[in-house]
Amino acid sequence: MSLAQLYSASLQGIHAQPVNVEVHIGAGDFSTVIVGLPDIAIRESRDRVMTAIQTSGFAPPKGRTTINLAPADLRKEGPSFDLPMALGLLGATDQLPSDCLKGVLCIGELALDGSIRPVRGALSIALLATQAGFSKLMLPEANALEAAQVDSLDIWAVKHLRHACEILQGRSLPIEISLLDAPSESGQGLEFQPDLADVKGQKAARRALEIAASGGHHLLMMGPPGTGKSMLARCLPSLLPPMKAREALEATQIHSIAGMLQAHQGRLLNRPFRHPHHSVSDAGLLGGGSYPKPGEISLAHHGVLFLDELPEFRRTALEALRQPLEEGEISIARVQGSITFPAKFMLIAAMNPTPDGPMPEESLSSPRAIERYLGKVSGPLIDRLDMQVEVPVIPYMTLSNETGGESSQRVRERVEKVRQIQAQRFKDHAAVACNAMMGRSALKTFCKLDEAGHQIMAKAYDQLSLSGRSYDRILRLARTIADMDGSALIRASHLMESLQFRGRMGKKMTHT
Numbered sequence: 459m460s461l462a463q464l465y466s467a468s469l470q471g472i473h474a475q476p477v478n479v480e481v482h483i484g485a486g487d488f489s490t491v492i493v494g495l496p497d498i499a500i501r502e503s504r505d506r507v508m509t510a511i512q513t514s515g516f517a518p519p520k521g522r523t524t525i526n527l528a529p530a531d532l533r534k535e536g537p538s539f540d541l542p543m544a545l546g547l548l549g550a551t552d553q554l555p556s557d558c559l560k561g562v563l564c565i566g567e568l569a570l571d572g573s574i575r576p577v578r579g580a581l582s583i584a585l586l587a588t589q590a591g592f593s594k595l596m597l598p599e600a601n602a603l604e605a606a607q608v609d610s611l612d613i614w615a616v617k618h619l620r621h622a623c624e625i626l627q628g629r630s631l632p633i634e635i636s637l638l639d640a641p642s643e644s645g646q647g648l649e650f651q652p653d654l655a656d657v658k659g660q661k662a663a664r665r666a667l668e669i670a671a672s673g674g675h676h677l678l679m680m681g682p683p684g685t686g687k688s689m690l691a692r693c694l695p696s697l698l699p700p701m702k703a704r705e706a707l708e709a710t711q712i713h714s715i716a717g718m719l720q721a722h723q724g725r726l727l728n729r730p731f732r733h734p735h736h737s738v739s740d741a742g743l744l745g746g747g748s749y750p751k752p753g754e755i756s757l758a759h760h761g762v763l764f765l766d767e768l769p770e771f772r773r774t775a776l777e778a779l780r781q782p783l784e785e786g787e788i789s790i791a792r793v794q795g796s797i798t799f800p801a802k803f804m805l806i807a808a809m810n811p812t813p814d815g816p817m818p819e820e821s822l823s824s825p826r827a828i829e830r831y832l833g834k835v836s837g838p839l840i841d842r843l844d845m846q847v848e849v850p851v852i853p854y855m856t857l858s859n860e861t862g863g864e865s866s867q868r869v870r871e872r873v874e875k876v877r878q879i880q881a882q883r884f885k886d887h888a889a890v891a892c893n894a895m896m897g898r899s900a901l902k903t904f905c906k907l908d909e910a911g912h913q914i915m916a917k918a919y920d921q922l923s924l925s926g927r928s929y930d931r932i933l934r935l936a937r938t939i940a941d942m943d944g945s946a947l948i949r950a951s952h953l954m955e956s957l958q959f960r961g962r963m964g965k966k967m968t969h970t
Contacts, residue, residue, distance in 0.1 A: 462549030464559040465592070466542040467583040468527075468534045471750065471797040472711050474579060474586040476563070478528040479539065481546035486522035492543075494527030497535040497749070506537070506568050507544045514572035514619045519551050535749045538577040541566030541596070544619055545626070558626040562614075563587045564596035572619040576600035578717045581710055581725075584608040596622060599633050603724040604714060606635050607707060651696045652689055655865040659856040663690050666847040666959060668869050671697040672876040673938030674892035676783065676805040676842065678768070681849030683815045687808035690849070691764045694806060695731045696866035698762075699874045705760040708800060712752050712759055730761030732803075736770035743775045744782075750790045750797045755782050758803035768809040769834035776839055779805070783842045786895070802895075805843065809835070817850075844894065844931045845959040876941045893938045898930070905933040910950045918957055932956050 462481045467474040477494075490504045508518055525543055527534050542564045548554035565583055567575040580601035585608055587595045594612045597605055602615035615633040616622040624630035657664065663679060667690055670677045679687045701709065710725040734743060734754045745753030755763055765771060782788045782801040789798045812821035813831040821828065840846075877892065883904060884890040890900060907915065915932075918924060924932070933948070936956035940948045 460550045460552065462546045462556045462559065464542055464546055464549070465563045466527075466539055466565055467563060467586055468532060469536070469579040469582060469715060470532075471799060472582055472715050472752070474582045475532060476586060476590050477532070477534060477539070478526075479542045479546050480526040480528060481543065481550045482524045482526075483519050483547075483550045484522045484524070488520060488522070490519075490523040490525070492525045492527070494530045495533045496527060496539075497533070499537050500527070500534055500539055503537055503540050503543060503568075506570065507540055507547065509570045510540070510568040510572045510619055511544055511547060513570060516548060516553050516619075517551065519547050523547070523550075533749070536577065537567035537575075538565040538579075538583075540568035541574060541616075541619070541622065544568060545622065548623065554623055554626065558628075561592060562594045562596055562626070563590075563592045564614075564622075565601075566596070566598045566616070566622075568619060574598045574616055574618060574622070576721060579711075579715045580604045581607060581707070581714045584611060584613075585711075587611055596625070596632075600721040602633065602635050603722050604710070604719060607710065607725050651866075652692045653696065653866045654693045654869055655863055657686055657689060657693065657863060658859065659852045660686055660690065660849055663687075663847050663849045664863065666845055667694060667697065668873065669935070669938055669942065669959075670694070670804065670806070670845060671869075671873045672942055673844075673880070673934065674804055674894035675844035675935060675938065676894070677807070677845045677847065678840070678843045679806070679808045679847055679849050680811050681808075682817060682851055683810060685849045685851055687849050688764075688766055691733075691762075691766070691806045691808060692731070693866060694762050694764075694804070695729050697870050697873050698729050699870070699877050701726070701729055701760055709760045712756050712800070716752050716757060718757070730758050730803075731764065732758040732761070733764040733766065736765075736767045738771070738775070740772060740775045740778065743771075744778050744788055744790070745799050746790050748792075750792060750799075752799045753788070755779070755788060755801040755803060756799040759800050761803060763803045763805050765805065765807045768807040769831060773834065773836075777836060780838060780842060802891075804894075807843070808849075841925055841927055842931075844935050847959060872942070876938070879941050893934050893941070896934055896937070901930060901933055905937050905948060907933075907948060907953070908950075911948060911953050914950060914953050914957075922957075922960065924960075928960065932960065935959060 460483050464479055466477045466479050468477045492501055511518055549556040549559055565577055567577055569575055576598045580597055581604050584595055584605035588608055588611050594614055596614040599615040599617050602613050605613050614625055625632055681687055706725050709730055713719050732754045743754050745756055786802040787798050788801045789796055811817050812828050813823045814821055818828055880892050936948045936952045939952040939955050
């Protein structure tokens with residue numbers, strides 16, 4: 459009888475937990491049992507591992523084989539345990555010195571010929587390795603650049619089971635990460651980004667987009683079909699400043715967990731831009747599943763979530779957006795426990811003003827039909843959007859004019875200056891990255907109103923029937939407009955413009 463053990467990791471949300479892989483071979487008829495709450499992919503790995511061992515030139519184990527994935531009460535999923543189980547079997551049969559497995563954490567899926575395929579969550583597992591005190595991480599070469607984003611960790615990139623054994627015995631070297639082919643910067647992240655210079659007219663919407671980018675505010679665009687709402691939304695990522703190192707690491711973690719990183723990709727270089735179709739399921743938008751995985755709102759973390767045709771989305775999914783819009787995270791409860799995914803994103807939504815498309819005064823729909831259509835988006839959700847802007851039909855002369863507007867680059871330069879002001883303002887508030895994230899204490903400190911401002915807000919509060927949440931969002935928006943104006947104080951003009959972006963009622967108020 460012989461026993462070998464080594465370490466691997468299991469993904470739980472965006473984090474990883476260490477797993478001790480114990481392999482025991484005893485007397486009896488040949489059989490293999492895997493215990494420790496494995497999922498179907500792990501149970502099927504028995505045949506993959508045995509075949510890979512044989513095709514790699516090693517002898518398969520004989521007798522009764524038991525593979526335990528400890529702790530036994532932690533659910534495990536995915537094929538990433540193939541490589542550690544194969545190495546444990548070789549150690550238990552004395553084809554690999556068992557002492558060479560100490561201090562190494564390894565992951566990888568095995569093909570039948572012994573080659574090693576990439577797995578999900580390599581970055582999270584690399585972070586775990588450093589936290590748990592491991593000095594070496596063995597993983598597929600396709601995941602090496604991703605894991606190399608973590609400092610102070612030796613990355614052993616391997617491409618075959620035999621190669622892994624030779625590295626452990628000191629007879630070969632890991633693949634050098636510097637020699638791996640990484641995708642070009644243009645090949646990562648977003649597809650082609652439209653430039654704001656290509657947008658004809660829409661002065662109010664362009665202004666709203668710049669304000670949203672400057673302060674990280676949520677925006678709803680309403681207008682007839684074909685007026686440029688989708689194009690404006692797609693321009694937004696080109697206006698945002700680059701992600702900081704910490705933000706890029708968090709966004710890359712989520713995309714890695716979801717299996718959405720390219721092979722040999724280190725980390726995301728562009729802010730995420732997610733635009734799910736309105737037929738997306740609740741779990742697809744919010745996250746979920748038997749083994750919960752991140753949804754679109756988490757994939758948009760530190761980026762933009764664009765919901766086109768907002769009233770066509772499932773009502774339950776839209777209502778469930780309330781928590782992440784307020785808290786920047788989504789909690790998914792299951793019988794086995796609760797998992798929380800980060801979801802700090804900018805929500806950009808677009809919708810038609812009527813069921814048939816035109817503005818209400820030109821629509822053929824009845825007032826009741828229009829009311830029913832708009833009622834698909836609840837008041838509490840609209841209340842959580844900082845800005846509303848109308849995107850009207852573009853006149854022919856404007857559309858045919860060859861002269862373009864400001865480019866995204868010029869607008870981004872202004873946005874970055876405003877973001878720098880906010881970074882200095884919130885340098886002692888680690889959880890606040892921009893004005894849209896300010897809590898009550900920060901609002902009291904940085905959004906003080908003068909006497910004229912208090913009078914304007916008192917009048918607006920009564921006439922527009924504002925909620926406490928709306929009041930806070932108006933102040934945050936006014937703070938951003940003041941920053942864009944280079945003003946340390948929120949003046950009446952800033953507050954009035956902020957009120958204009960509360961929709962038609964807000965516009966009516968500013969003209970009284």
